[in-house]
Amino acid sequence: MATTRDYEPNVVLSNQDYNVVGTRPLRPDGADKVTGRALYGADFAAAGLLSGSVLRSPHAHARIKSIDTSKAEALDGVRAVVTSADFPQGGEGPVVWQRDNVLASDKALYRGHAIAAVAAASPHIAEEAVSLIDVDYEVLTPVTDVQSSMKGDAPILHDSLMTDELGEKADKASNVASHFQHVKGDVKAGFKEADVVIEREFTTKTVHQGYIEPQAATALWNNDGRLHIWCSTQGSFAARDACAKILDIPVSQIRVVPLEIGGGFGGKIDVYLEPVAALLSKKTGTPVKLVMSRADVLQGTGPTPGSYAKIKIGAKKDGTITAAHAYLAMEAGAYPGSPVGAGAMCVLAPYDLENALVDGYDVVVNKPKTAAYRAPGAPNAAFAGEQVIDEVAKAIGMDPIDFRMKNAAKEGTRQVHGPTFPRVGYEEVLEAMKSHPHYNAPLDGPNQGRGVAVGFWFNIGFDSACNIAVNADGTVTLQEGSTDIGGTRASIAMQAAEVLTLPYEKVHPTVVDTDTIGFTAVTGGSRTTFATGWAAYEAAQDVRTKMIDRAAQIWEVDADTVELEDAVFKSKSDPELSMTFAELAGQLGRSGGGITGTAAVSPSGVGGAFAGNIVDVEVDPETGKTEILRFTVVQDAGKAIHPSYVEGQMQGGAVQGIGWALNEEYYMSDSGTMDNVSLLDYRMPTSLDLPMIDTVIVEVANPGHPYGVRGVGEAPIIPPTPAIANAIENAIGTRLFALPMNPAAVAKAVMDK
């Protein structure tokens, strides 16, 4: 549907202007990507490279009684076969889980679980060899959804897993790894004060990040004992450290070289292929490459969990929320560690609540171990929480944005899990939503509806490092360790350019390997532009100081009398003394040597981000198909270093949220097999399924960052599912409590009305 616009489609409500920060230059990796030259994980080549293939479990739950690899080993062209027995043994808890997830030891815990791997002269031989491996399985009953897995009679995945019940270990094996609570005030008393109390239950299915590039890793375990890994990863240091743990060798023995990455969204933080390729390389003495197929990716890497939630909210007629209780249970997959903890921190975060209780359950099931996916846990929680908020607002006859504004969290609000909000931009986001032309435009037709919802993500800081070197021609090179999944080479370089008063084009950023830069945490948690950007800011300050010192030394004046402005060094006292950045750069060799700046930071001033959606849908009541007519994302970015890439994050989050809302799901059979293991049957939206997604960037500066940056990568995936559900409710007069809201589900809801 074509909409005529009477408004600006992409708006930046700006707080402060800089020279480079806030502009929209081209990305340094753009040319290579659009010409097909960029080297991705699977493109890596080396002399003597062997191809690997992984044998995966056909059963969702089975005891591995024995593995016979002799026939595979005997096949011509096969160079090595490995199983979990080739890993160093011992340890307990997370390291064993991580190791077992990479190659199963005693039990296969999901269909697609890696069992053994082969290195051979060609991919075809490797594939054939894999089919010659004989595994003797004792097939067990699987349990693949959180509610069944929590029942007393559910098949147990881990005999040694006892529930951590509010800090106390239970004494009986269970699939519930932990139950925790966040408590504030007295919910019982709070619900008594309410005029309206609404309680609802919700379920969501497992969904995958759907990055376009499947995992790929090449390892060379060299004769000198050093292990080199070339892979597609969101965190080269995270991959290095995980491999070090699994292989039980010092981190200094491993060098991880991150190649160009074709999407991650959280799913490329954990290692899958790297330690296996390393084992194969150790056995063969040559580099070995492993590449996943799409079916491997869907079945063998970490998706985000299916979940169950029960939400109860009470409010007075005047709109004050008196109490809220969120019960969240999320699937961890085969090993403990679902994102329920993060979901629990976010579910009620937008609200200033006197009385609140959050219960969280981390539950293992026979599905792949979940991994991060943009704001892990928060979308599942928001799908539930933001629908009940909508229903309560309706019940007391309040506009849903006004209702949120009345209860909005702000600076000083204590969150249910403890911390108090610093300056946040939630009210500003709500105001921008309320006054947006979209919110005030009429709907035109039957079966159309509008919905709103909001989401919060806390974002993270952690370690980042950056090196900057001045070139004789007046440019600088910048090295950083954050792999670039969203345009961060540009957004990091821009912050250095701003400090050095250089045009963006004079800063050449490169993502380097783990031998070349200081420890840098993963590209995740919306931290990269914030934390690695900060490292670049500090490294640039270092360069600036050293350059000023050098100018002062050449001019024989005091350094505090020299300033850098618009790429020109000037003496404050003598107007004759002036030299461009490039002129000084050209003299460095003769005046004492080159200049480099360096920084390693671990910033604490992380700023959380709020995002809101306004969405219009039209539902076909007979076919059940929902069309998204119009979609607007409003988000507090703190400061948008590169507004186009912030808009890209907002639009991308909305697109993934729309897919999650309307179609995507792991379609599981009772035997625990995912039936829809291709991108044909696992339906992510195409461009034809989406409208133009409008954005409004709100800038409420984060006081904890030099340019006010908050993370932006995750918050935008949180509100879409509830916003769409709320819109559907307004369109057809009935609410959907389960994802996905696909045509069959919506048609059924209309029928059952």
Place this chain on the structure above:
Amino acid sequence: MKPFKFEQATTAVQASQTHADAAPNARFISGGTDILGEIKESVLEVNILVSLAGLSGASEIISSDLGLEIGALVTLARIASDQSIVETYPALAQAAESVATPQIRNVGTLGGNLCQRPRCWYYRSPLFDCLKKGGETCFASDEGNKYHAILGAENCHIVHPSDVAVALLALDATVVVSNASGDRQMPIGDFFVSPDVNMLAENVLEPGEFVSKVKIPKPSSGTRSVYLKAKERQAYDFALSSVAVSLEVRDETITQAHVVLGGVAPVPYSVPQVDSELTGQKIREVDVQAIGQLAVKDAQPLSDNSYKVRLTASMVARAVSRLISE
């Protein structure tokens, strides 16, 4: 994927002979968009692929007073955009346009589309040795059958995946089949067979036989046709349910009707009771909802696909309603 031989045929006889000689482990390949997927996913093992892509005369669309002849190698993209097809056989152009994605339509051929294998996800997974692959069970009979048949299926519940076939049946097309000794032809309705007739194939082709062209009679003036397809997403998706309708209307009265359902049965599914119900009706008096209901009267949905019954009724109602208001 196992290694296989690739044979580029230059004549129909050579193609047929090579295929027949190597049966049952030979397959034809035209655009390769379907068969290469099967081979790569280890669903199919072949010794030899016989390419039809070099056959002369099989890439033409010939339009005459008698009707239309479309060579088996004509791509779906050409069918979707050919002026004579768009104007005179709209259901066919619409069906071709609704297939997959532009990339697949640019490469996928008419012959390959008609002879493509089922999309049942158990069939497409090497893990499941189901009836259709010569195994003992149908894995879709009790679960995992959201996209399966609601009509005309006994043991194997596939739906025929081709959109184009549905439109061709509504347009009374004839399939021309070549073999080493010449040609034979049959109404397209007789070309497709359900699993109850032959579990291992979806059509009547014998070893050495391939589709060389499709003929469609010229519709009388007053004939209109349409193809509608319900899918979960707007591109890159097979039909949840589809319908092709061809109506001949004279003096505001329906004089001939052919309604064919897709995505709901193991073959493109004609519903003769609907055709006869429509025939003779004044277009202003047609109760399209009742027609839709009649089309799914015999539906026997499985555990996960009862939504298809109402969906299909509604698709039929919409298609008929569209044509009678043209």
